[in-house]
Amino acid sequence: MAxxxxxxxxxxxxxxxxxxxxxxRLALAHKGLDVExxxxxxxETDKLAFSGQGKVPVIVDGAKATHDSWAIAEYLDAAYPDRxxxxxxxxGAAHARFIxxxxxxxxxxxxxxxxxxxxxxxxxxxxxxxxxxxxxxxFGMTLEQVQEGREARVVEWRRAxxxxxxxxxxxxxxxxxxxxxxxxILAGSLMWPRCVSRFQLLEDDDAMALWFARVxxxxxxxxxxxxxx
Amino acid sequence: MAxxxxxxxxxxxxxxxxxxxxxxRLALAHKGLDVExxxxxxxETDKLAFSGQGKVPVIVDGAKATHDSWAIAEYLDAAYPDRxxxxxxxxGAAHARFIxxxxxxxxxxxxxxxxxxxxxxxxxxxxxxxxxxxxxxxFGMTLEQVQEGREARVVEWRRAxxxxxxxxxxxxxxxxxxxxxxxxILAGSLMWPRCVSRFQLLEDDDAMALWFARVxxxxxxxxxxxxxx
Numbered sequence: 001m002a003x004x005x006x007x008x009x010x011x012x013x014x015x016x017x018x019x020x021x022x023x024x025r026l027a028l029a030h031k032g033l034d035v036e037x038x039x040x041x042x043x044e045t046d047k048l049a050f051s052g053q054g055k056v057p058v059i060v061d062g063a064k065a066t067h068d069s070w071a072i073a074e075y076l077d078a079a080y081p082d083r084x085x086x087x088x089x090x091x092g093a094a095h096a097r098f099i100x101x102x103x104x105x106x107x108x109x110x111x112x113x114x115x116x117x118x119x120x121x122x123x124x125x126x127x128x129x130x131x132x133x134x135x136x137x138x139f140g141m142t143l144e145q146v147q148e149g150r151e152a153r154v155v156e157w158r159r160a161x162x163x164x165x166x167x168x169x170x171x172x173x174x175x176x177x178x179x180x181x182x183x184x185i186l187a188g189s190l191m192w193p194r195c196v197s198r199f200q201l202l203e204d205d206d207a208m209a210l211w212f213a214r215v216x217x218x219x220x221x222x223x224x225x226x227x228x229x
Numbered sequence: 230m231a232x233x234x235x236x237x238x239x240x241x242x243x244x245x246x247x248x249x250x251x252x253x254r255l256a257l258a259h260k261g262l263d264v265e266x267x268x269x270x271x272x273e274t275d276k277l278a279f280s281g282q283g284k285v286p287v288i289v290d291g292a293k294a295t296h297d298s299w300a301i302a303e304y305l306d307a308a309y310p311d312r313x314x315x316x317x318x319x320x321g322a323a324h325a326r327f328i329x330x331x332x333x334x335x336x337x338x339x340x341x342x343x344x345x346x347x348x349x350x351x352x353x354x355x356x357x358x359x360x361x362x363x364x365x366x367x368f369g370m371t372l373e374q375v376q377e378g379r380e381a382r383v384v385e386w387r388r389a390x391x392x393x394x395x396x397x398x399x400x401x402x403x404x405x406x407x408x409x410x411x412x413x414i415l416a417g418s419l420m421w422p423r424c425v426s427r428f429q430l431l432e433d434d435d436a437m438a439l440w441f442a443r444v445x446x447x448x449x450x451x452x453x454x455x456x457x458x
Contacts, residue, residue, distance in 0.1 A: 088320020094405030095324030176323030
């Protein structure tokens, strides 16, 4: 039986853009598991009530629901140990948790400040007031103000990716010789701006851009084929 | 036969302070290997000529010399696979490389700007001109100017440790349930300011400070007992 994946969608149900949902999408593909996706929009709280909380991604595997992208990666490795490992065992998982924390704490907040206004345009009209209000409260300014001056600020964001760039000089994937969840953490996060905005985050000749293209090409080009804004 | 470790020392040969040498010191202790240390000072180029380059740490194991702290960790896991793993296998090593790159690229440059002037005082008089000249050229200002205003700047440096702090909320060590090379990368780096300066980098109640104290307590309190400035 296929695993059900609830994932954040825009007005177009095929436009999936959450960085956390993309991590899970890529993780499920890495495991080679059958997936049925259920698009979920910001204000559809009832649809997730069964999971006991209100955020995606959520997966349902048989009778078991799991939420939180990191917990899902751990669940998949534990439940399907004979399929390719996502986290690389105990030490691999412990070290990958750092990459997860760095991506969540450094990379994602930077992306938000570059494209958060653009997100509004891909949402259903009925989700837009919730999105604007909640995010403007968090930022303490309008979405337009948050995004202002991004052409200059993107340079600093690119610089903050230096640790990943250093790693990719020494090995082809963050996972080493083969891609693993470390790659999906960061590449999944980069799918977010790619799917909601035409603003160029990575320069074409950046090693990060070349690696990101390679991740998008995995699993039959699953991420490459995803709808972009 | 013991492994010989060449490590950076100050005027007092017992004052070992290089962040990279501390990583190797802790790695050798983790492996439970016998070590004979050879103090090396900045301008003693002849003493390292055998290794084909001019930087410590260098280890000599039988006939084999290895330099660069990361390469030494890889060597120790490959040469002593039956002893506790440092890097945690292929995925563990691939992910740890990110922690290494982040520490080298984010944590260490920040530390340098907080204590570089203090280093001068622990060096032999004959090494001080080399140190001052080479570092002032790199920074484009005097060591005193680099260190200026550190009381205010340390706050930002502490904030940059957020990813490690997040990880340590979820697990006791960067290595997971047990310490491993991921811990030695970062803790070894924190031994550097600890050994050369009385300037307080971490606040006492910071989870990072508590974890750092736990690392110093490993291996019979090896790092705790190290001479501090």
